[in-house]
Amino acid sequence: MTVGIVLFAVLALVAVLAAVGMLTSTNAVHAALFLVINFFCIALFYLGLSAPFLAMVQITVYAGAIMVLFLFVIMLLGAERILPQSRLRWQTPLAIILAVALLASAAFAVLSPQVNLQMAGVAPLQAAASGQPGFGDPKSVGEVLFTHYLLPFEMTGILLLVAMIGAVVLAKDEKPKRKPQYQSEERK
Amino acid sequence: MDEINFLAPTSWYVVLSAVLFIAGVTGVLIRRNAILIFMSVELMLNSANLAFVAFARAFQDQGGQVFVFFVMTVAAAEVAVGLALIVAIFKTKKSIDIDELHSMEG
Secondary structure: OHHHHHHHHHHHHHHHHHHHHHHHOOEHHHHHHHHHHHHHHHHHHHHHOOOHHHHHHHHHHHHHHHHHHHHHHHHHHOOOEOOOOOOOOOHHHHHHHHHHHHHHHHHHHHHOOOOOHHHHHHHHHHHHHHOOOOOOOHHHHHHHHHHOOHHHHHHHHHHHHHHHHHHHHHHOOOOOOHHHHHHHHHHO | OOOOOOOOOHHHHHHHHHHHHHHHHHHHHHOOEHHHHHHHHHHHHHHHHHHHHHHHHHOOOOHHHHHHHHHHHHHHHHHHHHHHHHHHHHHHHOOOEOOOOOOOOO
């Protein structure tokens, strides 16, 4: 148990430091790599929370696909360097003050005795130690996904199709003038 | 074969999730680069996912884990469309600094 708490503390520290590093780095590529570290830590948390399949999906989809997409766009646009100067410089301290206030209110909400989050976890946690067999493995998650959540699953298919079409339409080069030129060149 | 069951209480995971979420909010507020704002949004989505998985374990309900899949799907779709938008904006404005994008100011 104490080993578990130490592990949790170390991983949480790495995750938070990676998030802070992402916020403060002046190079967009470094920020993306900090975010990858953060995603890896979250994948390890998923392993500890008896969600091994989600941990693997987290690494392949988030740390793999999505961050590669980010890095591609950063390098495509040549936007690694982030200009420090801004027209609205006064916003930064205000934003930090507001974030600290939000953190304080969130800590109050989570830790206040009226909310009693500990109670929500403690009783089932005893059951979690024995646990349902196979909780969170691909088979049981897939069973729930394809029976109880079948309609939302089909809707995500449509959503991905719409997103794909939208990305293609947005990224399409809109130069109708060039097409006749190519044709005339071919005729020559 | 027991997995690494480091069972911290659920409330710890929720606190960590809140801290990461607020880091994401701060990133959206202080960064002026559109790509970094997108990354901060991803950080917020991830912290919400962490809370989902923590509660899924606490209540022994796999619905929480299934919901994380849907959040990941929506995040992937959002990133695809959002980055396409950023590229389109960069083509016309030659900048992705959101302070430069004030042509619709009233």
